[in-house]
Amino acid sequence: MVSRRLIRKNKTIDWFSEIYLQLLAERGVMPIIVPIAEATKGILDEYLKDYDGMLMMEGGDIDPQYYHENYDLTKLDEYDPLKDEIEITCLRHAFAANKPILGFCRGVQLINVLHGGKIYNDVHLEIPNPVLHINYENYDSHRHKVILEEGTPLFEWYGQKELMVNTYHHQGIKVLGKGLIPMAHAEDGLIEGVYNPAHSFLVGLQFHPERMLSEYKGNQKVFDAFTDAVKHR
Ligand SMILES: [Mn+2]
Structure with a gap:
């Protein structure tokens, strides 16, 4: 898991959504956080010799060079080339x-890029008749519908065809990467969940089960499935 650098009260802080730490520790998995620091690059190879799984969380926009598009970098939100480099x-x-x-939000976008896919720079500008994917006034209470694909791990975990999910993203999967199978989409067609059946365990969700834990039992099952895969390697 890689941290996120934010400016708070004019100071740079390394931030991490602590609910992930709790959910992993509750399942007997000790999370290790990789800091966004220049020096990390020099020691990353050594640490990548011994770990059991990778969780990628939310964050700012990915540099479009990683999916071979030219874009005005000044238009990107929270552009952090060092975070891009370390996470990729x-x-x-x-x-x-x-x-x-396992990836959430920016994490699923990174997974898509890893598979050669492309990303919408702004879903609300580029998708015709988009649903609202982010409510800037209130991230936490926002919900929109997603439709799950039967026969996928996501459907197995939730056991129902539709969910109301918390999302807060302005980017999203534009061209699905090779080898990824969609597991959920919003009513505007945007893919909100993917997996790669050829991999030991590879799941990416655009929505945030960790921020709506009390609403569906399936939210916990996402983390159960990931930590089971981590522990049984
Ligand atoms: Mn959404």
């Missing part, structure tokens, strides 16, 4: 080593 190094390693991978 980690993900490529976990992918090549067939280690369990």
